[in-house]
Amino acid sequence: MKIKFYKIFILIILLSFCSTPIIKQERNSSFYRIEHYKTKRTPKGILLQFDPISFSIDTLEKHWIPFWLKENYEVVQIIQNEKRFLSSQEVDVILKDIQENNSLSSKKIILTGISLGGITILDYLNEKENIEGISRVMVIGTGWDYAYSGNLFYENHDLLNKKIKDIKNFKFLSYKKYLEENYNKPFIEDFFIPNVSIEKKKFKYLGNHRLPMLIVVGKIDPFSPEDSMIPFIKNYQQCSFKTLLNRCYYIEASRANFFDKDYNHFDLFLYDDVVDDLYQDMNEWIRKEF
Amino acid sequence: MVLDILMGGDMKNFLLSFFTIILTTMSCISISPAKGEIHHPTTRDGWKLTLEHFSDKDAQQKFKRKYPVILCHGLMANRTYYTINGESSFALQLAKAGYDVWVLDLRGREEAGPPSWFFGEKKYDYSIDDYIKYDVDAAIQYVLEKTKSDKVNWVGHSMGGMIAYARIGSYQESRIANLVTVGSPFSFELSTTSLRLWHKVGSCTTSVFPTVPMGSLAKFNSYMCVDLTPKPGLVEILLYPENTDKEVIKASQRYMITNIAKPEALQLKTALELGEFYSIDGKINYTENLKNIQIPTLMVLGRRDHLGFGYTIRLVYEKIQTKDKQLLIVERAQGASEDYGHGDLFMGKNAPKDVMEPIIQWMNERNKL
Numbered sequence: 001m002k003i004k005f006y007k008i009f010i011l012i013i014l015l016s017f018c019s020t021p022i023i024k025q026e027r028n029s030s031f032y033r034i035e036h037y038k039t040k041r042t043p044k045g046i047l048l049q050f051d052p053i054s055f056s057i058d059t060l061e062k063h064w065i066p067f068w069l070k071e072n073y074e075v076v077q078i079i080q081n082e083k084r085f086l087s088s089q090e091v092d093v094i095l096k097d098i099q100e101n102n103s104l105s106s107k108k109i110i111l112t113g114i115s116l117g118g119i120t121i122l123d124y125l126n127e128k129e130n131i132e133g134i135s136r137v138m139v140i141g142t143g144w145d146y147a148y149s150g151n152l153f154y155e156n157h158d159l160l161n162k163k164i165k166d167i168k169n170f171k172f173l174s175y176k177k178y179l180e181e182n183y184n185k186p187f188i189e190d191f192f193i194p195n196v197s198i199e200k201k202k203f204k205y206l207g208n209h210r211l212p213m214l215i216v217v218g219k220i221d222p223f224s225p226e227d228s229m230i231p232f233i234k235n236y237q238q239c240s241f242k243t244l245l246n247r248c249y250y251i252e253a254s255r256a257n258f259f260d261k262d263y264n265h266f267d268l269f270l271y272d273d274v275v276d277d278l279y280q281d282m283n284e285w286i287r288k289e290f
Numbered sequence: 291m292v293l294d295i296l297m298g299g300d301m302k303n304f305l306l307s308f309f310t311i312i313l314t315t316m317s318c319i320s321i322s323p324a325k326g327e328i329h330h331p332t333t334r335d336g337w338k339l340t341l342e343h344f345s346d347k348d349a350q351q352k353f354k355r356k357y358p359v360i361l362c363h364g365l366m367a368n369r370t371y372y373t374i375n376g377e378s379s380f381a382l383q384l385a386k387a388g389y390d391v392w393v394l395d396l397r398g399r400e401e402a403g404p405p406s407w408f409f410g411e412k413k414y415d416y417s418i419d420d421y422i423k424y425d426v427d428a429a430i431q432y433v434l435e436k437t438k439s440d441k442v443n444w445v446g447h448s449m450g451g452m453i454a455y456a457r458i459g460s461y462q463e464s465r466i467a468n469l470v471t472v473g474s475p476f477s478f479e480l481s482t483t484s485l486r487l488w489h490k491v492g493s494c495t496t497s498v499f500p501t502v503p504m505g506s507l508a509k510f511n512s513y514m515c516v517d518l519t520p521k522p523g524l525v526e527i528l529l530y531p532e533n534t535d536k537e538v539i540k541a542s543q544r545y546m547i548t549n550i551a552k553p554e555a556l557q558l559k560t561a562l563e564l565g566e567f568y569s570i571d572g573k574i575n576y577t578e579n580l581k582n583i584q585i586p587t588l589m590v591l592g593r594r595d596h597l598g599f600g601y602t603i604r605l606v607y608e609k610i611q612t613k614d615k616q617l618l619i620v621e622r623a624q625g626a627s628e629d630y631g632h633g634d635l636f637m638g639k640n641a642p643k644d645v646m647e648p649i650i651q652w653m654n655e656r657n658k659l
Contacts, residue, residue, distance in 0.1 A: 148607055150591065150617030152624060171625030178622060220593050222623035227591075227600035255526045256482035256596035262629070 029097060031082070031090065037065055037075040044072050045108035045135070045286075048098055050091075051080045052115040053194045054223070059187055059269055060114065067279045073110075073286075076102075083192055086120045088127040099133050109134045110286065115265070116194055116223060118142025122232055129205045138282070140216040141268045143228035147200040152222045154198045165189040175222075183266050193223070206235040212247045214285050216278070218263030219254035226252060249285050253278055319512070321541040324373040324382050326393065330402055331432035333424040337412065338402035340395035341432060342369055344385040353388025356657040357467050358437045360429055361393045364448025364473075365554065366504050368400065369393040370546040371447060371636060374538060378642045380445075387650050389443075389657075392433045394450075396425045399548055407500055414501040417553035417570045418449065422456045430465050441467035443653060447636060448473050448598060452567065452576075455606070459579035468656045469583075470649055472590040473598030473632050476577055477605045478558075479565035482596060484527045489562055492555045501549040508547035512540050527596040529633030538637050580606060586614035588652045590645065592630030593621035616652065620644055 023038040035057065047068055052060070057077055065075050078094055080086065086094075098109065111134045113121035118139040125137065146153045153160065158169055164176055179188045213236060217226045236248060253263035260277045261267065267274065326342040333339060341360075361381060363371045372381045372393050384391045397416055398405050405412040433442055444454045444466045451474025457463040481489075495502045525531070531539065553570060561567045566577035587610055591603045600619075607617050620630040626644040628634075635645050 148604060148617055149615075150589075150619040152619075152621075155624060172623065174625065175623045219596075220621070220629040222593065222619075222621050225593070225600050225619075227604040227619075230601045230604050233601075252482065254482065254596065256484040258483050262594050 030093075031080065032094065033079045033081070034097075035077040035079060037069055037077070039069055039072050039074055041072055043074040043108075045110055046074045046076055046098075046102065047110050047112045047138075048095075048134070049075060049077045049112040049114055050086070050094075050120050051078055051083075051117045053080075053083050053085070053117040054115045054192050055187060055190065062270060063274050063279070064114075064269055067275050067283075071283055083194060085117075085123065085194065088124045091120065091124045095133055111137045113137075113139035113142045115141045115269075116143070116196065118224075119144060119196070125209055125211075125236070126201065126204050126206050129208060131209060131211065134211065136212040136214070136286070138214040138216075138286070140282075141218060141221060141224045141265050142215075143196070143224035145201045145231040146196055146198045146228050148227070151225060151228060153196045157198075159193050161195045162193055163189065164191045164193070167193075179266065182264075183270055187270075188266075201231060203231075203235050206232065209236065210247070212249075212288075214249050214251070214282060216251045216253065216268065216282065218265055218268050219252055219256075220262045221265040221268070223265045251278070251281060319537060319541050319544060321374065321376065321537050323370045323541070323545060324376050324379050326373070326381065326391075328401070329392075329432065329436075331428050333397065333428040335420070335424050337397040337416075337420075337424065339397060339425055339428060340369065340399060340401040341429060342373070342381070342393040342395075343436075344381045344391040344393065346385045346388070349386055349388040350390065353654075354659050355388045355390070355654075356659050357441050357443050358390035358392060358433055358439055359384055359443040359445060359653070360433055361391065362396070362426075362429075362444065362446040362450030362453065363394070364446075364450050365558070366548055366550055367448075367546050368548050369395045370542070371633075374541055374546060374637060375641070380636050380641075380646050383642060383646045384650065387654070389653075390437055392429070394425075394429050396421050398551060405551075414549065414551035415553060416551050418453065418456075418557050419569050419571075421449075421453045422461065422576075426453055426457045426463070430463075434465065441465050443468045443470070443657065445470040445649070446472070446474060448475075448632065450474070452476055455580060455583065455610075456567070456574075456576040458585065459582045460574050460576055462582070466585060468653060469585055469587045470590065470653065471587070471606075472635050472645070472649075473592055473595050473603075474589070474606075475598045475602040476567055476580065477565060477602045478562045478567070481562055482527070484596065485562070488527065489559060492550070493559065496552045496555050500552050502552075502555050503549050505548040508543040512543035526631065528631075529637065530592075530594050530628070530631030533628045533630060533634040533638045535639055542633070542637065577609075580609040581611050583610040584612050586656050587612055588616050588618060588649065590618045590620065590635065590649065592632060592635050593619055594629040594631045595635070597632045614656075618648055618652075 025036040027034045057079065068075055076098060111121055119142060121137060121139060122142065122144045148154060156169055159167055159172065215229060217229060253259045255262050260273055326344040329341040329343060330338050331341060361372045363369055373379045381391050381393050395401055397420065405414050430442055442465060446454045451471025454466065454469055455476055458466060492502045557570050566575060568575055589603050589607055591598060591600055603617065607615060620626045622629050627640040630638060
């Protein structure tokens with residue numbers, strides 16, 4: 001009997017070391033709210049995440065946020081009062097706020113774009129001549145330039161600014177059904193498709209920046225397809241496909257790269273084995289010195 | 291009795307068991323490709339090609355299409371790609387829509403006399419440049435003579451589209467009225483792990499043999515009940531198996547896959563290394579010359595395609611100068627039954643509706659008399 005209690009005690013001690021408790025602080029500001037997920041130990045860095053717009057933060061609490069906390073990164077989540085893309089001036093306001101309210105060096109801030117909300121970050125890189133106070137940029141499930149025929153947004157203007165459950169597009173209905181069968185239904189129903197521009201992007205300062213950049217794309221993601229990222233990758237400083245393994249790294253989550261599956265938009269956040277299959281690779285890139 | 295006389299009992303039993311195992315493991319295929327009328331035009335440099343002709347006289351009378359169509363297969367394939375699904379194959383679908391259809395076998399394919407590995411008159415010594423310079427020219431010339439037309443429609447899958455891009459862009463080819471490319475890459479800057487592995491296998495093989503014997507291996511595999519193909523990710527680069535009938539996959543291994551000539555493999559290797567597609571002597575940058583393309587062009591992309599990637603098709607879309615250009619993405623989100631891969635674009639379970647129908651519709655709009 002004594003031995004059993006002893007074993008349980010050891011198990012409890014071990015579990016307490018393994019699990020990372022989520023400590024969340026909230027703060028309101030003018031046009032946004034901040035949810036700050038903290039670690040107990042001194043963090044290696046901060047992921048400054050912009051609002052995914054398309055879905056709520058709960059979705060990220062399944063795999064994404066616990067993973068980065070476990071790796072000892074704090075997550076600062078910006079949640080906007082309105083579902084829209086932010087201007088570069090607004091991003092500046094947020095950046096200043098975060099830098100002033102954190103004791104960590106700006107060298108440790110990783111600007112992170114999740115889902116279609118990442119467009120805000122990519123536009124910011126294009127609009128700003130000089131960017132200070134961040135160490136690197138990471139986007140996952142983010143598209144950029146949709147000015148070509150064939151893509152979902154170009155061909156279906158009626159999809160924009162709607163929740164999936166409100167879309168009446170006949171062709172899209174079978175896709176909605178497929179998504180509902182494969183993912184959490186309430187999450188899918190609430191998925192919001194923002195007003196993505198199908199205008200040709202004009203290049204301004206993309207070529208100026210030398211910030212290390214990680215781009216993660218799901219192979220069968222119709223919302224943020226690889227084709228929509230090409231103009232960005234082609235024009236970002238030091239980010240041609242030939243230097244991908246260095247400063248600018250591109251991960252296509254696909255079977256052809258020996259991932260478990262060809263990733264859909266939702267797999268990037270909800271696939272059961274996404275941590276081992278994908279996030280570990282991202283973490284390796286973050287640990288790299290440039 | 292004869293076996294008993296010729297050899298001892300143990301040996302006879304062994305041989306009988308061996309052949310019984312072989313026969314029981316041999317796989318039968320119930321699918322047979324559609325058959326048309328065979329023609330053999332000859333290129334200016336002396337190679338025989340094959341053109342298989344399909345037409346439906348009633349449909350031709352009814353619809354009166356402006357130009358005939360040439361269908362061209364991709365690398366490592368032959369014309370069976372367009373006929374393998376029998377009645378629902380693309381060649382027959384086009385014929386039913388009133389087109390005069392000519393399905394092309396480029397040089398080195400079996401029907402017109404396969405090359406030999408080491409000896410013989412024709413060997414595996416041809417490059418993609420030869421397809422562009424001689425085979426496309428001979429095929430168009432032959433079809434124009436037979437149909438009394440002045441132009442053709444060209445539909446190319448994978449490399450079959452690439453050689454049309456190169457022919458139009460770099461050789462000022464004016465006899466192609468409308469171009470449809472399906473899963474055709476033309477820029478190779480980003481390579482996947484699978485593609486790099488294939489590339490290594492190809493390099494190793496061609497250092498010993500004059501060919502990458504994919505056709506021979508695929509044919510052998512098609513006779514086996516047990517699938518001997520390596521790691522699934524390596525095969526999925528060629529097609530999405532979930533979207534293709536198993537019988538069609540077996541049939542394609544037996545009838546469709548062909549060997550790759552060493553210079554072809556080398557040319558693609560260079561393209562992967564340089565990111566752009568050059569002639570084998572390095573003098574012509576085919577990718578750069580895409581800007582010379584001025585004819586109506588439809589580019590079809592399977593969302594899951596691991597060879598004709600979305601990024602590369604988008605780059606072609608940006609580079610060609612014609613105003614009448616359209617990109618069609620075959621994906622679930624836009625009503626297709628599946629996110630299509632590379633080979634299943636024409637061989638997929640629902641390809642007639644998801645892929646062929648929109649292509650034929652696009653062609654119909656540009657083939658009115």
